[in-house]
Structure formats: structure tokens, C-alpha cells
Amino acid sequence: xxxxxxxxxxxxxxxxxxxxxxxxxxxxxxxxxxxxxxxxxxxxxxxxxxxxxxxxxxxxxxxxxxxxxxxxxxxxxxxxxxxxxxxxxxxxxxxxxxxxxxxxxxxxxxxxxxxxxxxxxxxxxxxxxxxxxxxxxxxxxxxxxxxxxxxxxxxxxxxxxxxxxxxxxxxxxxxxxxxxxxxxxxxxxxxxxxxxxxxxxxxxxxxxxxxxxxxxxxxxxxxxxxxxxxxxxxxxxxxxxxxxxxxxxxxxxxxxxxxxxxxxxxxxxxxxxxxxxxxxxxxxxxxxxxxxxxxxxxxxxxxxxxxxxxxxxxxxxxxxxxxxxxxxxxxxxxxxxxxxxxxxxxxxxxxxxxxxxxxxxxxxxxxxxxxxxxxxxxxxxxxxxxxxxxxxxxxxxxxxx
Amino acid sequence: xxxxxxxxxxxxxxxxxxxxxxxxxxxxxxxxxxxxxxxxxxxxxxxxxxxxxxxxxxxxxxxxxxxxxxxxxxxxxxxxxxxxxxxxxxxxxxxxxxxxxxxxxxxxxxxxxxxxxxxxxxxxxxxxxxxxxxxxxxxxxxxxxxxxxxxxxxxxxxxxxxxxxxxxxxxxxxxxxxxxxxxxxxxxxxxxxxxxxxxxxxxxxxxxxxxxxxxxxxxxxxxxxxxxxxxxxxxxxxxxxxxxxxxxxxxxxxxxxxxxxxxxxxxxxxxxxxxxxxxxxxxxxxxxxxxxxxxxxxxxxxxxxxxxxxxxxxxxxxxxxxxxxxxxxxxxxxxxxxxxxxxxxxxxxxxxxxxx
Numbered sequence: 001x002x003x004x005x006x007x008x009x010x011x012x013x014x015x016x017x018x019x020x021x022x023x024x025x026x027x028x029x030x031x032x033x034x035x036x037x038x039x040x041x042x043x044x045x046x047x048x049x050x051x052x053x054x055x056x057x058x059x060x061x062x063x064x065x066x067x068x069x070x071x072x073x074x075x076x077x078x079x080x081x082x083x084x085x086x087x088x089x090x091x092x093x094x095x096x097x098x099x100x101x102x103x104x105x106x107x108x109x110x111x112x113x114x115x116x117x118x119x120x121x122x123x124x125x126x127x128x129x130x131x132x133x134x135x136x137x138x139x140x141x142x143x144x145x146x147x148x149x150x151x152x153x154x155x156x157x158x159x160x161x162x163x164x165x166x167x168x169x170x171x172x173x174x175x176x177x178x179x180x181x182x183x184x185x186x187x188x189x190x191x192x193x194x195x196x197x198x199x200x201x202x203x204x205x206x207x208x209x210x211x212x213x214x215x216x217x218x219x220x221x222x223x224x225x226x227x228x229x230x231x232x233x234x235x236x237x238x239x240x241x242x243x244x245x246x247x248x249x250x251x252x253x254x255x256x257x258x259x260x261x262x263x264x265x266x267x268x269x270x271x272x273x274x275x276x277x278x279x280x281x282x283x284x285x286x287x288x289x290x291x292x293x294x295x296x297x298x299x300x301x302x303x304x305x306x307x308x309x310x311x312x313x314x315x316x317x318x319x320x321x322x323x324x325x326x327x328x329x330x331x332x333x334x335x336x337x338x339x340x341x342x343x344x345x346x347x348x349x350x351x352x353x354x355x356x357x358x359x360x361x362x363x364x365x366x367x368x369x370x371x372x373x374x375x376x377x378x379x380x381x382x383x384x385x386x387x388x389x390x391x392x393x394x395x396x397x398x399x400x401x
Numbered sequence: 402x403x404x405x406x407x408x409x410x411x412x413x414x415x416x417x418x419x420x421x422x423x424x425x426x427x428x429x430x431x432x433x434x435x436x437x438x439x440x441x442x443x444x445x446x447x448x449x450x451x452x453x454x455x456x457x458x459x460x461x462x463x464x465x466x467x468x469x470x471x472x473x474x475x476x477x478x479x480x481x482x483x484x485x486x487x488x489x490x491x492x493x494x495x496x497x498x499x500x501x502x503x504x505x506x507x508x509x510x511x512x513x514x515x516x517x518x519x520x521x522x523x524x525x526x527x528x529x530x531x532x533x534x535x536x537x538x539x540x541x542x543x544x545x546x547x548x549x550x551x552x553x554x555x556x557x558x559x560x561x562x563x564x565x566x567x568x569x570x571x572x573x574x575x576x577x578x579x580x581x582x583x584x585x586x587x588x589x590x591x592x593x594x595x596x597x598x599x600x601x602x603x604x605x606x607x608x609x610x611x612x613x614x615x616x617x618x619x620x621x622x623x624x625x626x627x628x629x630x631x632x633x634x635x636x637x638x639x640x641x642x643x644x645x646x647x648x649x650x651x652x653x654x655x656x657x658x659x660x661x662x663x664x665x666x667x668x669x670x671x672x673x674x675x676x677x678x679x680x681x682x683x684x685x686x687x688x689x690x691x692x693x694x695x696x697x698x699x700x701x702x703x704x705x706x707x708x709x710x711x712x713x714x715x716x717x718x719x720x721x722x723x724x725x726x727x728x729x730x731x732x733x734x735x736x737x738x739x740x741x742x743x744x745x746x747x748x749x750x751x752x753x754x755x756x757x
Contacts, residue, residue: 122743124743125739125740125743128736128739129736129739132732132735132736133732135732136728136729136731136732138646139646139723139728140646140647140649140723140725140728140729141639141643141644141645141646141647143643144637145606145638145639145640145643146638147532147533147606147637147638147688147690148532148533149532149604149606149638149640151640222528222529225528225529225685226528228600228601228602228603228657229602231528231602231603232602232603232604235604235606236604236640240532241528241529241530241531241532243531245531245532245538246531246532249531249532249533
């Protein structure tokens with residue numbers, strides 16, 4: 001745990017906290033590798049494995065002297081060592097490697113691998129049980145959706161766990177300012193949009209969920225809901241049409257709403273315009289926030305621009321297909337070499353910053369009908385986000401690390 | 402009007418109209434009840450007078466006048482072409498029929514209330530729709546053909562009638578898809594099929610209204626004074642995919658280009674009626690807001706959308722391919738197996754340790 005002390009990221013600190021203060025107590029013993037045992041405690045303060053050992057042969061260390069005793073290792077360790085010195089050497093090497101990797105900024109990846117090794121039997125049984133219950137609910141239709149079509153069961157049980165590795169290990173999202181997200185009332189998260197495909201919407205939404213446990217309800221463009229599959233899944237994950245009516249309705253219910261007012265102009269902007277905010281729609285989101293009298297949380301996402309650097313926009317193809325743009329992204333030049341693998345987004349390092357909420361109660365709900373106030377407030381939100389973007393861009397070491 | 406209501410119901414041979422008539426017969430404040438239709442009703446009615454006439458017949462105007470009718474409940478609105486005998490005839494019955502009826506009503510001095518059984522189909526079904534329709538919202542793309550257009554036109558005429566006769570309380574009830582053990586509708590017939598067709602890549606949000614709720618709402622509208630437009634639907638929303646799973650059926654997603662073809666095949670087979678204007682509905686669905694029904698009309702539906710659907714499945718004896726008890730049993734058995742395996746592994750490791 002010593003190297004944890006120097007970690008300054010809030011996300012990592014939270015991870016560490018989670019690990020330390022989970023609802024169920026962990027086993028108090030140390031494994032043969034010298035790391036704290038990751039099994040759940042069942043018998044007082046020891047897990048099944050260590051309790052059994054303690055009961056049979058005194059201290060856990062005692063039976064390690066016998067060569068034959070090495071076999072019934074804790075299944076949790078993942079390092080079923082047959083030869084003690086060998087295993088210790090390997091563990092040392094692993095630790096050294098992990099330290100080095102952490103220093104180079106690959107900490108999340110190391111933690112991810114560690115988490116795999118640390119899966120215990122009880123965890124596995126529990127996980128499989130949850131999976132079974134989920135399958136049963138899906139097969140029998142035993143789940144609730146809301147009027148917008150948000151299927152919370154599907155989202156939290158299946159989709160969020162699927163996207164989490166992307167968030168944690170692929171783009172290694174680091175976020176700060178999450179204390180600005182409202183926990184128990186309505187709010188409007190306004191963020192920049194980039195990256196050719198709206199991955200930033202999915203990741204930000206997940207990030208908000210990880211910090212607050214709330215589902216940010218996204219507002220999407222018409223095109224999203226016209227497109228087969230995309231529209232269906234957008235609705236099921238809680239998105240709805242970007243119209244004043246739907247937004248008002250969501251905020252009335254006290255939901256946290258997320259908008260990307262740049263829309264396709266932001267998503268499909270060329271590489272040379274990266275991190276330059278486009279026009280913020282027509283300020284509809286500000287009018288909505290004013291009507292509902294809820295705070296606007298300006299949010300800057302750094303890193304999403306680099307997932308698909310768009311070098312050219314095939315306008316003719318886009319027009320023929322009825323799309324807002326048709327991108328040629330940098331990866332496509334690697335197609336002959338890498339094949340379809342080249343179409344993966346680039347693993348840039350992301351930083352999400354939630355800025356200080358902009359209060360709307362000072363203006364009063366009638367201000368929603370005053371175009372001047374709406375424009376001013378729209379510009380203020382836009383400038384705030386642009387400033388946050390610049391600050392975070394200055395602070396990053398490199399695009400990928 | 403102290404001696405009670407004199408009610409005329411159009412389209413009396415319909416299932417819903419029969420139930421409404423029976424509900425009204427049971428009330429003391431309804432003194433006389435007339436039913437108009439071309440076909441004789443098969444319901445068990447006691448004191449309803451049956452008038453065999455088309456709504457377009459001048460005879461209806463005479464009945465209205467002679468019987469001193471004060472409330473007209475207009476239920477003769479066909480929702481599918483096959484029920485009316487062709488699309489042209491359906492349009493004739495729905496729109497022209499309503500026009501003629503309203504023309505007759507205008508000349509009746511005793512008339513105090515007009516209740517129209519409208520439909521939420523008036524909102525159409527598009528991807529630009531708001532998540533939930535309030536009564537005041539006009540859809541960005543109104544329905545351009547089929548039942549939805551009929552309903553929109555009928556509502557237009559009824560609204561105009563309300564403007565001409567300000568002393569008449571006009572109640573328009575926009576019902577979500579009606580389901581029940583005795584009703585048959587285009588939507589419910591989908592579940593007659595062994596596999597339920599859906600549109601690939603789309604999952605419509607659905608809302609249902611239980612027939613008992615529909616009858617209660619119509620009864621309340623006919624015997625009270627509730628002018629205005631009201632959405633009527635059970636609480637909550639179901640996805641089509643979810644409804645299919647609740648019924649234990651299997652969905653067969655059909656790619657969009659083939660949907661019209663499959664629909665006409667199904668229609669020709671005679672097992673289910675999928676009117677072409679329903680296809681948009683199967684893509685995007687529709688949800689309506691029922692706040693006004695609860696607040697202003699004063700009725701809270703007894704059945705939620707899910708309960709309505711489950712009741713429908715039970716009453717229609719829709720036998721699922723996927724039996725729910727089986728699924729629950731499988732879950733339990735597999736979970737037991739996993740736990741047993743975990744236990745065995747643990748015991749084995751302990752045994753080896755202990756044997757040492």
C-alpha cells in the first residue's frame with residue numbers, strides 16, 4: 001500500500017478507498033506472497049482458506065516449511081506456486097514490473113490484471129448467480145422501464161460492466177471536480193463533443209455513474225433515434241430526444257440530464273479544429289435549465305478528440321447517405337497493414353473535469369423567455385468549458401499517457 | 402335533467418360498447434338507453450333499445466329528437482380495415498359517419514354531452530415524437546394515412562361541433578391500445594401468431610389500457626360532465642420485446658425492407674390483422690401522459706400497462722413457448738450446481754490439507 005500514498009488522482013484514491021472499505025470485511029491474513037489476502041472473511045476475521053489453515057496447523061506460515069504443503073494454496077492468489085523460492089522470485093519480479101509500470105502511467109492496467117488474479121471463489125459464485133438472475137429476468141420480461149424507455153436493469157447489469165474496461169483500462173479516464181455533480185436533485189451537465197463517434201457521451205455518462213451512482217440522461221439528436229439499433233439502444237440506456245419537452249419532463253422528475261450542445265458540428269470537426277468549441281446550438285439547453293431552475297455543470301472532456309482523428313470529410317458520400325459527415329480517420333491508412341483492427345479507436349488518455357456549477361436561480365424562470373439572457377448564459381457556459389479545456393490540455397503529459 | 406340521463410350509444414354491437422351499455426344499464430341515473438348499429442348486438446342487454454340503422458341514416462336524427470337524448474356516446478369508430486370491410490368503407494364509416502351524426506346532433510336541443518372514443522393513434526408514431534404526449538401537444542409529423550388520420554379528422558369535426566354548440570360538453574377520450582379478454586384488436590391479434598414479428602433494430606414503447614378501465618372511463622364520461630380531451634392509458638410502459646417475453650413468445654425481427662411484405666403475408670393468412678398504418682407504430686411506438694385524466698377527469702386506471710398485458714395473456718390463454726416456471730427452475734438448479742461445485746472444490750482442498 002506504500003506506493004498508493006503518492007497517488008494524487010481522485011479516481012485512484014477512490015478505488016483504493018473502495019478496496020479498503022467494502023461492505024464485507026476481507027480476510028485479515030497475509031498470503032504467501034506477502035500481500036493482504038483478498039478473500040472475504042467468513043470465519044471471524046479470516047477467510048475460509050486461512051481459517052482452515054489456522055485451525056489445522058497453527059500459524060499460516062508454519063505449514064509452509066513442509067514442501068508438500070504448497071499445494072492447497074489459497075485459490076484467491078492466482079499464483080499457485082509449486083516451488084517456494086521460485087514463486088517468491090516471480091512475485092518479486094512482478095512487483096518490480098508493476099511498480100515500474102505504475103510510474104510510467106499504466107497503473108490502471110496493472111490494477112486490472114491484479115483484479116483478475118484476485119477473483120475469489122465466493123466472488124465467482126456470486127457473480128454467476130447475479131448473471132443467472134439477470135438472464136432469468138430478461139427471459140421472462142421481469143424488469144421495469146420508464147416512460148422514456150430507460151431500461152435500468154439492462155444498463156446496470158450488462159452494459160455498464162461491458163463499458164467499464166474501456167473507461168478504466170483503455171482510455172484510463174481520470175476525472176476531477178465530481179463534487180460539483182448534484183447528488184439528489186436535478187442538474188444539467190453540459191460538455192464538449194468530439195471524436196467522430198460519440199464515445200465521449202458513453203464514457204462521461206459512465207464516469208458520472210461511478211462517482212455519484214446516478215444515471216445521467218442524455219439528450220440525443222433526431223438522427224440517433226431514426227437509426228435502427230442505435231435509436232433502440234439509446235432509448236434503452238436512458239437517452240431521449242433533444243427537445244424542450246423531454247428535457248423539461250426529465251428535470252421535473254429531478255433527473256441529472258447531460259447534453260452535448262455542439263452536436264454533430266462538434267463530433268465531426270476536422271483534426272485541425274480539435275478542442276475548439278463549436279457553436280452551442282441555439283441555447284435551448286440554457287432555456288431548459290432556466291425553466292427548471294437547476295444548476296448547469298460545465299464539463300470538459302480531454303482525450304476524446306484523439307480517438308478518431310478526422311483528416312478528411314467525404315461530403316459527397318455523407319450527403320448520399322443522409323449523414324451529417326462521413327469521416328476519413330487517421331487509422332484508416334493502417335487498414336492494409338492491420339485490417340479491421342485499424343478501425344479501433346486510439347487509446348488516448350482522458351481527463352474529465354466537472355466545473356463549478358452555474359447557478360440559474362439568480363435569473364428566475366421567466367428569463368427562459370428572454371433571448372438576451374439565454375445567449376449571455378450560453379456564451380458564459382461555452383467560455384467556461386473552453387477555459388477548462390485549455391487548462392487541462394496544458395496539464396497533460398502526452399496524448400496517450 | 403333531474404329525472405336522469407337519456408343516452409344513445411353508436412356502434413352498440415361492438416364488444417366495448419356492449420360492456421359500456423351494461424354498465425350504464427346498472428345505473429339508476431340513466432333512465433333510457435338506446436343503441437344504434439347495423440348489426441344486432443349479441444350482448445346480454447336488458448333495457449337498451451336497439452335501433453337498427455347506420456349512423457349515416459336520417460333515422461338516427463329522428464331517434465335523437467323523439468327520445469330527447471341528452472348524451473351521445475360515439476363508439477362507432479373502426480380501427481382496422483378488415484373490421485369495417487375495406488379501407489374505403491372504413492373511412493366512409495369513420496369520417497362521414499361522424500359528420501352525419503354530428504349534423505344530426507346539432508339539431509337536438511336536449512343534447513348536453515357528447516363523448517367520443519378517440520385513440521392515441523391521433524398522435525401518430527415517429528422518431529421525432531416526444532417521449533410522452535400531453536393532450537396539448539401537436540405531433541411534429543401528424544399521421545398521414547390509415548386509422549390515425551381518420552381519428553385526427555373525426556376529432557377535428559367533433560371539435561368544430563363543440564364550437565358550434567357551446568352548451569354541449571364534448572369529451573374526447575384518446576385511448577391507448579385496448580386489451581382485454583373479450584376485445585380483439587389489430588395489436589392483440591399479433592399474439593395469435595406462433596412467433597411474434599417485430600421490426601429489426603427497433604423496439605417500440607407500448608402502453609395499454611385495460612377494457613375494464615376503458616368501460617369505467619366511458620361510463621364516467623357519459624354520466625358526468627367532463628369537457629375536454631383526455632389520454633387514457635395504464636400506468637407504465639412496456640417494450641414490445643418485453644411484452645413478447647412476458648407472454649413467453651419468441652420474437653422474430655424482420656428487417657425493415659421486408660416488413661411490409663411480411664405484414665401482407667400475415668394479413669392474407671388471416672391469422673392476424675396488421676394494417677399498414679400500424680407498421681410505423683411497430684417501429685417507434687407511442688407513450689401518452691395521463692396526468693390530466695387523473696387530475697381533471699378524476700379517474701386513475703386500476704390496471705397498469707403491465708398488469709393489463711398480463712391479464713390479457715391470462716384471459717386469452719396465450720400459451721408461451723418459453724414457460725416462466727421452467728426458466729425460474731433452471732436458474733435455481735444451475736445456481737445450486739455452481740454452489741455445489743464451489744463447495745466441493747473447497748472441501749477437496751481442505752481434505753488434502755487435513756489428510757496431511
